[in-house]
Amino acid sequence: MVGGNAIRGTRIGAGPSGETERGEAAPRRRVSYWCANGHESRPSFAMDAEIPQEWDCPRCGLPAGLDKENPPAAPRTEPYKSHLAYVKERRSDADGEAILAEALERLRRRRGES
Structure with missing residues (x-):
């Protein structure tokens, strides 16, 4: 309906809009x-x-x-780290070898190997 009397931007039953109905803006x-x-x-x-x-x-x-001459610096973004990367930060290679040896020993005991 081009050029009709349709009111655009409102829905039926919306009621009047404006300062008088909503009150004064802060x-x-x-x-x-x-x-x-x-x-x-x-x-x-x-x-x-x-x-x-x-x-x-x-x-x-x-x-x-707020200061135009000295805006805040862009935040430093950290690259994605895998779970293994976080583990390597916490543990040394020697720690990893000791944990692996302990886990293998438990597995061998469960299987009945010596």
Whole structure:
């Protein structure tokens, strides 16, 4: 129905919308945050709200700070580590050999080997 009288963007029974029905909006202030890529984001906060020191940049996801000249550094990302890599961090090769020898000894005793 092109050019008809349909009301778009509302559903039937939604009722009137606007300041008179919802009440007054709380006073707000906009704060500028800058990321390391130079993007500026300006979220709004209630006047009595505590302003955070960092905010995630909606464009690149890096942390953004209040100081345009000194934005926060990008977080260091750790590469994926397997379970074996974490075990090797905790145990030396000698520890691994001792654990393997102990496990083999238990297995041989269970089987009745000597």
